[in-house]
Amino acid sequence: MIDQSYPSSRACCTSLHFGLRSPKEPICQNFTVSSKGWPSNQQSYLHFSKEIRVISRRKGWSFSSLKTIISQRREEREKTRRKESHQVQIRILIVVAYQMGALKAMLLYLIIHQTWKITADDEEWKSATATYVKETNGSIVVEGACGYADLHKATYGKYSAGLSSMLFNRGSTCGACFEVRCVDHILWCLQGSPSVILTATDFCPPNYGLSADYGGWCNFPKEHFDMSEAAFTEIAEKKADIVPVQHRRVKCERRGGLRFTVSGNFHFYQVLISNVGLDGEVIAVKVKGSKTAWIPMARNWGQNWQSNVNLIGQPLSFEVTTSSRKTLTSYNVAPANWQFGQTFEGKQF
Template sequence: MGYSFKFHCFFVWIMVLSSTLCYSQDNFVKSRATYYGSPDRLGTPSGACGYGEYGRTVNDANVAGVSYRLYKKGSGCGACYQVRCTNPQLCTDDGVNIVVTDHGEGDKTDFILSPRAYGRLAKSDKADELYAFGVVYVEYKRIPCRYGGYKLQFKVHEHSKYPNYLAIAVLYQAGRSEILAAQIWQADRKEWIFMRRAYGAVFDTNPPSSGSISLRFQVSSSAGVYWVEASNALPNNWEAGVAYESDVQLE
């Protein structure tokens, strides 16, 4: 009887968890959004995810900083959301699809949008009115990221110092995935060593002294939590500021 009760509780827990995940992904959540100042209306290269120029222009600059609970200490970086404002006189039905590139919040907002993304909430002749509001009520939901023609890339952060210090940011993270952890292969010890999450989507470590670099990442997605390996992800003569494309594609 004890075994049956434990199994039943576990089954119920799984059902509740599954229901919660479905709700969080497939139903809209009510919130508020604003936008930040940017003379070119694009994203910012100094966002808290560490994406640099990629964070300024990815997804046609439809990007946003998000609240702490969506930022998730950095694992929320790269997530995609559909955001739409709830004023039918000013806003479109579909809103805008954004990529998380930064952390920021204010006045009970979950999203601080790039000016371009904020303007695309509005109907074609109502953008100026929407900008004048400054803060609007919205609803949002998590959606898969889609990057046609791109596989996962590993950008060597500009702060890296060859050959003694390596920091990487993960780019073009597709699907509903979140990267929870990163490891680097140490051939001399024949084991995977955890990299430190320096901040946002940036992981750093002391790299191996020679040879190409293999990486692997712990990923959370609709398929569960699992490890994805990228063999020879970086060449042995890697350079700071360069993004290297892998054969990996997340879903």
């Protein structure tokens, strides 16, 4: 937190921005800020910029640390504003429903339920950043650390993204779906803040040789999306290198059933699971041959699961569990004459 006792009137502009001072204080009367907390005139902005540099040096803060604090304060203020607004709305609705008499209870319930739902939905959004991979055709992020290989065949196509380690979670998030929208940038965000649904298909590695605000977008603990160029340009201007975004987890809508791609040899069996609906991310897999019981498989990497049991010549069934603990069993997905490299389709969540 910024030192509020710092003996300089210049600190007022900084403190106003972080919500630590009141504009009514005598020390603050020469400085003005906009509704979003930024300096609203040139004099205030110059003092603000200088004070930011002074405080950053004294506190040993990086620019990314300041941005994190700013973002957190903005979110806190916005949540407080929304809650206060909804509380007022509820009070008004109670009065109106009371005066209406008949059906007042039902009307009140429906409206308040919807109001609370909107509030909950708003609070699901989390802050992050996003960049894009400059592809020659601008359409896909190729391959990836989740093992999906050709993303078009895996049904993910251009709506795929690499995640920073904070979101990637060592590959367990592979296949999960995120709704992402560009926010808080009038120059780069498209009007109306449209959103896209992305599937986690790759890992965005950290680069600790660069600062988190200049090249080290995926450094821990940053939350970052490395998108395809085509998907990025649906939410932001192409000339923007990096934009602030909000994201939230959403249900994955898939066509067709789960896909099981088998690989390995006589001593090593591996299956890649893709096109997973619902949560998208898989936390447990079991395989069963016609001559075996259910065999738990171990995560090899991404969404590749392995077993050392020889299953050649047996029809195969799979039991898949998602992060919400929902389990789906697909019986006899692969026939007895299956071959390594083949893909088979099972049921869908």
